[in-house]
C-alpha cells in the first residue's frame with residue numbers, strides 16, 4: 123500500500139491485537155482455569171467421537187486444544203508458532219517454523235492410517251512424543267501434547283477413562299520419567315527409527331495407577347505406588 127493514496131480509495135486490513143493478561147497473579151489464575159477448560163474440551167471430544175463411532179485426527183482439533191490452554195495468556199493461542207523455538211534444559215532443537223504445518227499433517231496421517239493396526243498405547247505414545255518433537259507452538263506444547271495423547275488413548279480404547287489421577291496430571295506431578303521418555307524417542311529418531319518403547323511403558327504404568335485409583339477408593343486400600 124502506498125502512503126500517499128487518498129483515504130477514500132484505501133482498503134487495507136486493520137488487525138486487532140489479541141488481549142493478554144499481564145498481571146502475574148491473574149495470569150496464574152487464568153492458566154489454572156484454562157487447564158480445566160482444556161481438559162473439559164478434551165472430554166467433550168472423546169464423548170463426541172464415541173457417540174459418533176468415528177474419529178479422524180485433524181490439525182484444527184490440535185489448534186482448538188491449544189487455544190483453550192492459552193486463551194488470554196498468549197496472543198498466539200490457537201496458532202502455530204511463527205518462528206523458531208528452543209526447549210530449556212533439553213538437547214532437542216525443534217524444526218523451523220515453516221515445517222510445522224506439513225509435519226502436523228504427517229502426524230495426523232500416522233494416527234489415522236494406523237488407527238486399527240496400532241495399539242491405543244502406541245498411538246498415545248506417538249502423539250506424546252511427536253507433537254513435543256515438532257513443538258508446533260511458541261508456548262503450551264507440553265500441555266497440548268499431554269491432553270491430545272490422552273484424548274486419543276480414550277477414544278481408541280473406547281471409554282472416557284475413570285480415575286481422578288489422570289495420566290496428564292500424574293506426568294505434571296512427576297516430570298522426570300516423562301522427560302527421559304521424550305529424550306529416548308528423540309535419540310532413536312536421530313537414526314530414523316520410531317522407538318516409543320519407553321514412552322509406551324511409562325503411559326502403561328500411569329494408566330495402571332489411574333485405574334487402580336478407582337479400586338483404592340472403593341476398597342479404602344492402596345494397591346499401587348504412583
Ligand SMILES: Nc1ncnc2c1ncn2[C@@H]1O[C@H](COP(=O)(O)OP(=O)(O)OP(=O)(O)O)[C@@H](O)[C@H]1O
Pocket residue numbers: 209212213214254255259260261262263264265266267301304305308
Ligand atoms: N527432549 C524433549 N523433546 C521433546 N519435547 C520435550 C523434551 N523435553 C521437554 N519437552 C517438552 O517441552 C515442554 C515445554 O514446552 P512448553 O513450555 O511449550 O510447554 P508448556 O505446555 O507451556 O509447559 P508445561 O509442560 O510446563 O505446561 C515440556 O513440558 C515437554 O512436554
